[in-house]
Amino acid sequence: MSAGPLLDQSRARALLERALASRELPPAYLFIGPHGVGKEEAALALARALNCTGGTAQPGSDLFVEAGSEATESCPPTSGEVVLGGCAICSACTRLERYRHPDVLVRMPLPRPRPPKEGEPADPTEALAFKADNPYRDPEITSGGLSIGIADIREIVRQLAYAPVEGGKRVVILCQSERMTEEAQNALLKSLEEPPPHTLFVLTTHRPNALLPTVRSRCRVVGFGPLPSDVIVSYLQERGIASGDEMNVAILARGSLKRAISIAEGGVPGREEALQLLSWAVDGQRREALAWAAGYTFKSAGGMRTEARNTLEELLSLMRDVAVIQSGDEPSLLNPDRADLLQRVGRHAPDGAGLGALMAAAEACGEVDSNINLALIYATLFEALTPLGG
Ligand SMILES: [Zn+2]
Incomplete structure (x- = not known):
């Protein structure tokens, strides 16, 4: 090896x-x-x-x-x-x-x-x-x-x-x-x-x-x-960590082998939750989002914080992509597999909403290891995402 x-x-x-x-x-x-x-x-x-x-x-x-x-x-x-x-x-x-x-x-x-x-x-x-x-x-x-x-x-x-x-x-x-x-x-x-x-x-x-x-x-x-994508691809291949689409995995992994392995073995931790929060915000489904957030009121132990950190870091990367799309640069996205969704969000949201959401996600990431209640972090973040819905 x-x-x-x-x-x-x-x-x-x-x-x-x-x-x-x-x-x-x-x-x-x-x-x-x-x-x-x-x-x-x-x-x-x-x-x-x-x-x-x-x-x-x-x-x-x-x-x-x-x-x-x-x-x-x-x-x-x-x-x-x-x-x-x-x-x-x-x-x-x-x-x-x-x-x-x-x-x-x-x-x-x-x-x-x-x-x-x-x-x-x-x-x-x-x-x-x-x-x-x-x-x-x-x-x-x-x-x-x-x-x-x-x-x-x-x-x-x-x-x-x-x-x-x-x-x-x-x-x-x-x-x-x-x-x-x-x-x-x-x-x-x-x-x-x-x-x-x-x-x-x-x-x-x-x-x-x-x-x-x-x-x-x-x-x-x-x-x-961060590690180059080809290094990640060959590491996965040499160790038989199969995904069928190593290159896409390597791009999503953003230079982290740990992340690449998670993705290859069954998805990015926290990504589904992050996409769900984004879609609630874009569709104005406030009640659903806040009920979900409230579920974390009494769940602030270590394992839950790890989960929340994953979700918030995923959301941060999604918001980074929306902000980049809104800035009008030819985007090189961190989430190329979700380009359609992110471009739709970026184009329909008012100017600057992507940047505001990005800053709110960054703040939430900074708070996740503090004593602040997870339900409060999620609810506050959700409110900051709602401008994305226009
Ligand atoms: Zn030796």
């Missing part, structure tokens, strides 16, 4: 390879980019590079810039070359592929433990096993708010007090780090400020602004962009 799409994040890859080659790794990286474009894969590739025992690399060779010292002086050259991704076959690399290396700690947002275990770190075992089998899929989590909590970070900090078990480098990977609670971010700060020896932090996020500025400023940023 070929390597994943990290190969096609050429800028990020070059940055990381340069850092490894020059033995100048910072204490912490922040990988920023959309969902499903290879940020976690890159974090794992770094972890493999630093722990691989199979190639010419020397585990434990000093790859880190020591605070306040010249890198070239503090890091004597080692004989081996350190390769991003490691050898992929040694014991360390294969265990890492399964998230089973004792020196590589991976955490992602999980539901909080319920009493009597409240306040204890969430157990990531099941989620990591799922991730290992499905690197570009999300596990179904239907209950509870999803976060990386203070207990999780404290547990990691506790482990940092010990030397790495296997003598390589400890790598702490925090996936979707924007879902760290503020307390958790504050608990992490000290470790970022005074990183323990032999430790690298990698935080991934698609919403860097949700992180505290103090956390962001202590990380070296690496940007990840």
Whole structure:
């Protein structure tokens, strides 16, 4: 099986390879980019590079810039070359592929433990096993708010007090780090400020602004962009993820493998709901829309917010297309399979209605992870969409 799409994040890859080659790794990286474009894969590739025992690399060779010292002086050259991704076959690399290396700690947002275990770190075992089998899929989590909590970070900090078990480098990977609670971010700060020896932090996020500025400023940023459509097509084909129309899937996926897989396997999450809301707005079916929104009054748990985020992001992309059509540009649509509908909406709506709806959808997307009731978010958004009906 070929390597994943990290190969096609050429800028990020070059940055990381340069850092490894020059033995100048910072204490912490922040990988920023959309969902499903290879940020976690890159974090794992770094972890493999630093722990691989199979190639010419020397585990434990000093790859880190020591605070306040010249890198070239503090890091004597080692004989081996350190390769991003490691050898992929040694014991360390294969265990890492399964998230089973004792020196590589991976955490992602999980539901909080319920009493009597409240306040204890969430157990990531099941989620990591799922991730290992499905690197570009999300596990179904239907209950509870999803976060990386203070207990999780404290547990990691506790482990940092010990030397790495296997003598390589400890790598702490925090996936979707924007879902760290503020307390958790504050608990992490000290470790970022005074990183323990032999430790690298990698935080991934698609919403860097949700992180505290103090956390962001202590990380070296690496940007990840959307993947080219042909990369997505060949990934789907190589893995037998059939859709019959890979190219259309790749266009709808907007550069995200995670999204492409969802689409190929049964539709875009949230899209039907978004189209339904749009059609209610265009047809003036206020009563139906508000009754639907009211159904979310008591449904604001994590799984529901994930669903709502999908719906709102789909609506945002539909409104972007309507706004583009109204602006009169020769449109290159994000939703080419719905071009007829979107052009009809764009042409009939009053000038500027598309832009207004786009802004309202963007605002709703920003609110979905807050405490605001989902019913209220949907109802407010619906009112802002109604001008599309003329
Ligand atoms: Zn290896």
